[in-house]
Amino acid sequence: MDGPTSRPGGRTARVRAAVLAAVVADLEEHGLEGLGVDGVAARSGVHRATVFRRWGDVGGLLADVLDAAADDAWTPPDHGSLAADLEDLAQEVLRYVGPAGSTVRALMGAAERFPRAQAGVHRFLDDRYRRSAVVVERAVARGEVDASVEPRRVLVAALGPLYHHLLHLPDPPDAADAAAYVRLVVAGITAPGGRPPRG
Amino acid sequence: MDGPTSRPGGRTARVRAAVLAAVVADLEEHGLEGLGVDGVAARSGVHRATVFRRWGDVGGLLADVLDAAADDAWTPPDHGSLAADLEDLAQEVLRYVGPAGSTVRALMGAAERFPRAQAGVHRFLDDRYRRSAVVVERAVARGEVDASVEPRRVLVAALGPLYHHLLHLPDPPDAADAAAYVRLVVAGITAPGGRPPRG
DNA sequence: ACTCTATCGCGACAGTTGTCGTCTTAGGAG
DNA sequence: CTCCTAAGACGACAACTGTCGCGATAGAGT
Incomplete structure (x- = not known):
């Protein structure tokens, strides 16, 4: 950078x-x-x-912290099934943005106020989602899900509710909540008789 | 209030x-x-x-604006199917928190910084989700989904990705994105052969 | 009409945020 | 070793944020 x-x-x-x-x-x-x-x-x-x-400003500070932290060799887990991989990702989200003093959380909180922070969030999540796409691609390769699914959309659908819950709802989500959100999505795209989702 | x-x-x-x-x-x-x-x-x-x-502070101001605005007789739509009802809700979210100058969006942006704003977001969304629960309950009554589903969790799973996308991702979501997120969840809980989701 | 009190207006104050122009210094180039 | 320049140090400055004590007033109760 x-x-x-x-x-x-x-x-x-x-x-x-x-x-x-x-x-x-x-x-x-x-x-x-x-x-x-x-x-x-x-x-x-x-x-x-x-x-x-x-x-x-503060937003620029936070964005730079995250940019520096994103310079790692992180790779999503491989547990052999889409459900397990996504649940692992969800737990990681919970760990990283759950705590009040977390940099990611602070950056997201500052995003609407400071343009630099918003750009930082965009860069961070885009990078994160890009690296995580393999989780869905592996599931496609295994025949677990239809090849027409868009990895990015599945990831956002599986993890988005957790972010939303963490940041905007009164009761803090726990590991069970995180897993439940993931399962709700996985059930849809891996349903045997279900119509293949369009996106 | x-x-x-x-x-x-x-x-x-x-x-x-x-x-x-x-x-x-x-x-x-x-x-x-x-x-x-x-x-x-x-x-x-x-x-x-x-x-x-x-x-x-500014957070208190925004929270009060939303409290005043929440004093309406809003009721979720009834289109006769869970998918249609949830998609309608999603479009409404898009309309209300999409625009940059939106009060809801501003309040969410201020939430992490001002405790009063955070409480305001909590109140607003809790009220919203409470009123929207009937959408899922009607689907249960119709036999569309299993009675074991928790309405609140379904709503968060269906709308959470949209909030996340709106607030944290670079490309603004459109109506098609909103509908796609909803369908991903609906496919799971209405899947004929799928195991009944636990929550 | 009269009283009483919650609320507002007012101005002074301290702390924080963000900008600017000028001077100094670290450290690369020769 | 010496020069040159990008970057930091410094202090002055204006704007915004939040607090306080005091006096004025609207408007409810009688």
């Missing part, structure tokens, strides 16, 4: 590391409400104006 | 109407980012301190 910037090494990288570390630390301690550029600047030892110049 | 407050009529009600009208107007014009207590106070002719005292 750095591109061919002029001075990738040295001080700049050090400043970025210090700031991002301060963001996650402040986030875990005080949550999204307690996260401010001023606090991050003080904690990281970097000047306020510098943080504003490079990251713009 | 007024309860047995002491002075429901007269000036207080007038102030509330003026402020809430200013909120929706500012929201439509400048979006959530451009919504501030100061602007609302100026536009409504009500003093800053009064707005802060009664509503606390």
Whole structure:
């Protein structure tokens, strides 16, 4: 995500590391409400104006944290069945966006307010869903589901209710809820006599 | 939500109407980012301190707008089949939270930041889902689906992906997307040979 | 008509957010 | 080692957010 910037090494990288570390630390301690550029600047030892110049606002900070974190080699699980794979993904969503101090959750909360945060959410989820598509493709290869299904739509249908539940409903979902949402979708596309879903 | 407050009529009600009208107007014009207590106070002719005292923050403002709007006699449609009813609900979600200046959307965006907004989202969606449960109950009565399904879970499974898509994915969903998410769930619980879903 | 009190108007205040221009420094190029 | 430039440091600044105490008033009860 750095591109061919002029001075990738040295001080700049050090400043970025210090700031991002301060963001996650402040986030875990005080949550999204307690996260401010001023606090991050003080904690990281970097000047306020510098943080504003490079990251713009809290949304930019969070987006950069996630961009840095997304630079991993994550790959979806392979349990041999679509249901098991999707349930595993759902549990992972629960683990990552469930906790109040979670970066993903904070970023989603800031998305509507800060354009940079919204772009960060888009990048993160798009990458996530792109990597997860193999789960559905493997199911197609196994003959578990019809080849006409669109992997992305199945993933969103299976995990979307969990995100919605986590972020917008009063009662926090547990592992059983996550599994139930997945099963509701899997039952549809793997139903023996059911008509092949169009999308 | 007024309860047995002491002075429901007269000036207080007038102030509330003026402020809430200013909120929706500012929201439509400048979006959530451009919504501030100061602007609302100026536009409504009500003093800053009064707005802060009664509503606390932007989240309180948005929550009250939605509380006022939820005081209607809305009832879910009855098209004679679960699929048609759910698709209708999905289209309604699309209409109401799709537009950028929508109050529901703004409230959801502010939820993570302001506790009052979060409570407002909870109240609104809970009420909405409670009223919509009849759609599933009618399907059970018709014998369309098994009686063991939990209406709330079906609704969340059918509409959750749409909320998720609307709020967190780059490409805005259209009517076809909304219908597809619904069908994916309906196919599962109405599948002739499929095992009865557990919840 | 009179009283009483919840609510509003008002202005002062402190803290936070975000911008700007200027100066200094780290560190790459020669 | 020296020069040059991108990046950070610094402090001043305006706008917004949220709080407080005090005085004014609408409007309900009698």
